[in-house]
Amino acid sequence: MTVPIEYYVLLSMALFCIGLFGILTRRNALMFLMSVELMLNAANINLIAFAFYHGNLTGQVFALFTMALAAAEVAVGLGIILVLYRNFRDVDVTVPTTMRW
Amino acid sequence: MAFVELPEWAALAPVLILAGTALALFVFDSVNPHSTNRAVLAGTSAVGSLAALGVAVWFTAAGVGAPGMDGFGVIELFDGQIVVDQMALFFIIVVTVVTALVVVASYDYMEGHAYQAEYYSLVMLAATGMATMATANSLVTIFIALELASLPSYALVAILKDNRGSVEAGLKYFLLGALSSAIFVYGISLVYGATGFLQLDAIAAELEALAAGDGGDFGGLLGLGILMLIGGFAFKTASVPFHFWAPEAYEGAPAPISAFLSSASKAAGFVIAFRVFTTAFPVDVTGQLIGVDWTLAFVILAVVTMTVGNFAAATQENVKRMLAYSSIGHAGYVLIGLAGLGAGSELVMGAAMMHLLVYGFMNTGAFLFVGLAEHWGVGRTFEDYNGLSRQAPIACAALAVFMFSLAGVPPFGGFWSKYFLFTGALEAGLLVVAVALVVNSALSLYYYARLVKAVWIEDPIVERDGLTQPTGLYAAIVVAAVMTVVLLPGFGPIADAALEAAAVVIA
Amino acid sequence: MTTGPKLRLDSSLAPGVLAVALFVIMATIVLNTGFSPEMEGFEGVDSITAEIGYAMFDLEALQSTEGSIPDTEAFLAAFLLIAVALDAALDASLVLAKREEEGEPVAALASRGTGSDGAGSAASGVAGSDRSAATDGGHEGSTVDADRADDPGGESR
Known part of the structure; x- marks a missing residue:
């Protein structure tokens, strides 16, 4: 007896929307990064659940690649946040307004 | 016909050359981290990108990826994860041309900067990613290539680490990039959920089966996935839902990087959009499943994007920002290529590809002129550019060529690609889009001509001393201008190549 | 004076409503999707980990043996590509840091x-x-x- 696929997808969609909410409301760049991670992991849940549903491993292997890329993205993101902090003494994404949005 | 029988993987040679150059620069940087030998670094990058360009042109001429008697057929590598066809080679040519121009111009622009080797290796890595995007044939390779192109770009935009504008631009580019790639992956996961495959051909085959009626009702899931994929493409091409980053990133970034992102990165974004939507989601089958024709989304996006871009550009005082908005407008023109796919003719998509090639020259040149102005330190607004032609007539003549070509004034390359787009849109029955194209082009003439007027007719506000003539920047600008003009008599073969490439992909 | 969590309704109300609305739309789509109640699953598979390894390095000869998983795609190209992508990330983050x-x-x-x-x-x-x-x-x-x-x-x- 397995859990139906719908529940996995609903879980991942909830996670995706929570991540989106975080992106829209958080002003701290680090929280922003964490919200993006939530969205990426929502996709991973989907991929793995669907891999089980379809009975092939494509989704599982791709989820591994997604994790590696998420780590790479965080590395670059933290670098940019570091430079941001050195220039503005803050990690609030609304502080840099040399140019308007 | 071939003199030597090359192994199949040799079809990837342009990409491999770019990757090899990038890694060689990376090694050079590790061995000799404080080297500021700009000549060697810029020279290596230029040689690498020109070699890749030469091989790609040679392959195109020799018929790699072309079907028929004297062609080698479409070459599939790694079980179809990578495919080399005419469209891939065409876009590799666009990317390598822009890369070569940008690295040559960077020789002067990045003078005195602390991170020379890193800069060039990042540019080459990003170029590798963009060239791979042109050949990727599975959502997996597309996503990884997209990230390979994006990650170095984030760092390149923020590379002027003491310049607040550059850092701010890098931050905004990164934040929107991370968001859009998260949405893109989620879209991939939904498409995988609906079909069970990630390779484009396999997705198309599965959709056929679904449309034929075996299997459940996956239309909604598939539609949501496609919508999210469009979000990812829109970021990379700076089209409407995700265009906010473009003016900021282009304004804050070093000018050669703005040129690189607005020309090469945009072309790479379009090639994956073309590939995914022609190969994986055939219009009729997908429309039958979702209930809506996805070209409708692109019709709306094209019209909105070109209108937003051009109207915003017309109100700018800052030249670089004006060019950034105009680059959004041009993304709207190219989107016509996808909007017109419903009619099943290759003319629209071929025209979009031509436009991207011409755009690669004229837009890169225009941004490099801004780079030249920044190198001189003359300021950023239209007024600051007043009367530059007295000190630098050659560069200003080149600027006039770029501006009129961007606006689509007859004798230049930009006119012909827009003309093909126009006729293609009419042929596909998209009257609204064709009208929007004409209206927007007319509007764009206003602000492009304004810059030309400032440079050639207005009197300078302040007296300037003589301006230096940095060799690299000048060479890149002049080459770009000459190519924009020379493309004209050479337009026949280019148009043929683009149309053929489009025909192969659509068929 | 309470130290418990408070509901902030001022600035985050609109994004909150947006996120919930998006979730409702997405959930509606999923619940209306005709998933078959049976998961295919990986019945009779010897080792999923081994299969992942075979898929990652295009070892089709091993993949297609008894007790394997059909229809898994090849990932060698992606594997090589991600090696370069991680190089790029290393380079980029070092420059910035x-x-x-x-x-x-x-x-x-x-x-x-x-x-x-x-x-x-x-x-x-x-x-x-x-x-x-x-x-x-x-x-x-x-x-x-x-x-x-x-x-x-x-x-x-």
Whole structure:
């Protein structure tokens, strides 16, 4: 007896929307990064659940690649946040307004 | 016909050359981290990108990826994860041309900067990613290539680490990039959920089966996935839902990087959009499943994007920002290529590809002129550019060529690609889009001509001393201008190549 | 005065409504999708981990044996590509994370106290001594002395 696929997808969609909410409301760049991670992991849940549903491993292997890329993205993101902090003494994404949005 | 029988993987040679150059620069940087030998670094990058360009042109001429008697057929590598066809080679040519121009111009622009080797290796890595995007044939390779192109770009935009504008631009580019790639992956996961495959051909085959009626009702899931994929493409091409980053990133970034992102990165974004939507989601089958024709989304996006871009550009005082908005407008023109796919003719998509090639020259040149102005330190607004032609007539003549070509004034390359787009849109029955194209082009003439007027007719506000003539920047600008003009008599073969490439992909 | 969590309704109301609305739309789509109640699953598979490995390196000969998983795609191209992508990430993050002092990049691992102590020249040998001085930190071991002896540039302070 397995859990139906719908529940996995609903879980991942909830996670995706929570991540989106975080992106829209958080002003701290680090929280922003964490919200993006939530969205990426929502996709991973989907991929793995669907891999089980379809009975092939494509989704599982791709989820591994997604994790590696998420780590790479965080590395670059933290670098940019570091430079941001050195220039503005803050990690609030609304502080840099040399140019308007 | 071939003199030597090359192994199949040799079809990837342009990409491999770019990757090899990038890694060689990376090694050079590790061995000799404080080297500021700009000549060697810029020279290596230029040689690498020109070699890749030469091989790609040679392959195109020799018929790699072309079907028929004297062609080698479409070459599939790694079980179809990578495919080399005419469209891939065409876009590799666009990317390598822009890369070569940008690295040559960077020789002067990045003078005195602390991170020379890193800069060039990042540019080459990003170029590798963009060239791979042109050949990727599975959502997996597309996503990884997209990230390979994006990650170095984030760092390149923020590379002027003491310049607040550059850092701010890098931050905004990164934040929107991370968001859009998260949405893109989620879209991939939904498409995988609906079909069970990630390779484009396999997705198309599965959709056929679904449309034929075996299997459940996956239309909604598939539609949501496609919508999210469009979000990812829109970021990379700076089209409407995700265009906010473009003016900021282009304004804050070093000018050669703005040129690189607005020309090469945009072309790479379009090639994956073309590939995914022609190969994986055939219009009729997908429309039958979702209930809506996805070209409708692109019709709306094209019209909105070109209108937003051009109207915003017309109100700018800052030249670089004006060019950034105009680059959004041009993304709207190219989107016509996808909007017109419903009619099943290759003319629209071929025209979009031509436009991207011409755009690669004229837009890169225009941004490099801004780079030249920044190198001189003359300021950023239209007024600051007043009367530059007295000190630098050659560069200003080149600027006039770029501006009129961007606006689509007859004798230049930009006119012909827009003309093909126009006729293609009419042929596909998209009257609204064709009208929007004409209206927007007319509007764009206003602000492009304004810059030309400032440079050639207005009197300078302040007296300037003589301006230096940095060799690299000048060479890149002049080459770009000459190519924009020379493309004209050479337009026949280019148009043929683009149309053929489009025909192969659509068929 | 309460220290419990409070519902902030001022600035985050609109994004909250948006996120919930999006979730409702997405959930509606999923619940209306005709998933078959049976998951295919991986019945009778010897080792999923091994299969992942075969898929990642295009070992089709092994993949298609008894008790394997059909229809898994090949990932060798993706594997090679991600190697380059991770290189790019390394390069990019190093460029961003390095500090400059007096216009010269300081080794990324150097600490503030001793890192800037070099002669300030552009030679790469000085950077090497910087790094070792920084990692050796407080204790004045023989390595630091040897390093100084090797590198006359470090003697200037």
